[in-house]
Amino acid sequence: MPEFSIIVPIYKVEKYLNICVDSVLRQTFNDFELILVDDGSPDKCGNICDNYESSDSRIRVVHKNNGGLSSARNAGLDIATGKYIIFLDSDDYWDDNTALIHIHNNLAETDADLLVFQAKRFYEDANRFTYILNIEVDRNRIIDTNANSAIEYMLENNIYRxxxxxxxxxxxxxxxxxxxxKEGYLSEDMDWCGDLLVYCKRFDFYDFPLYVYRQQRSGSITARKSEKLVFDKLFMCQKGYRQAMALQKEDKDKADLLAGYYAYEYSVLLGISGGIKNKDLLAELKKLEILLDYDICRKVQKVNQLKRIAGFSLTRIALCLFVRIKK
Known part of the structure; x- marks a missing residue:
């Protein structure tokens, strides 16, 4: 059993794939398997994967018909043998050759079920980096053996996303x-990460921004805001709210934290809903505004305060304008 199974879903990223894979192979910690999932990519990605597999025994390749990001990740999970799972998107890369050894040491110390690490955005057109987290994180608060206390700290400071x-x-x-x-949905990470908050008992954090997240790449999901994206995010928020309410009798504190996690995602959803004209979809969006009352995150607190003063419609408009300006 390797320590880590690193799963890379691959589709039409011929330009970036070598950068991604090489960033893993440069790691000073060698106890890992690298699973490259060729999701029916029509370019040369499949051949690139096979060349890597033939040159390094730690690499395993899966070739499959195109099924989307969730399907590719699931195919990797189905064959993974590592103690821990890490996902790496194929147009992104790691910028820290010692990351795995430090993460290994952290986990050896805490025996955590889940470790969150820092990341930075890369705006390719402008050749510019920004940090996703701009706060000094107190790791001691995250490795707290009281899982709910650790989760509350992460949500309050927008560390867990x-x-x-x-x-x-x-x-x-x-x-x-x-x-x-879940296959067939955009924002498939949302309920996956929500479930992890429920099931994981201990957490950890690695502060160095090892992950480089490529922003607004032409053809990427993040570059295609659409009605489907809003619909799928809404579906995930609705599901999460129902899950939190069902958890109330068993663990009210955990239930409130789960709702707080989805409250931030709901705030993001409001901000990207600017181009939506579907009245039924907008009505469903408004029905879920109760999530904003679970304002554990400081950013959600500001949104909730604005909603109380200006009302739901003006708050949504303000958030949409903020998203446009931020671009």
């Missing part, structure tokens, strides 16, 4: 709860 690629997850947790990504 709906991204599969900035986490290291104990595989036995995924196996025990038969966790897989």
């Amino acid at each position: 709906a991204a599969a690629w900035n986490k290291v997850i104990r595989k036995s947790v995924l196996d025990e709860h038969q966790m897989r990504f």
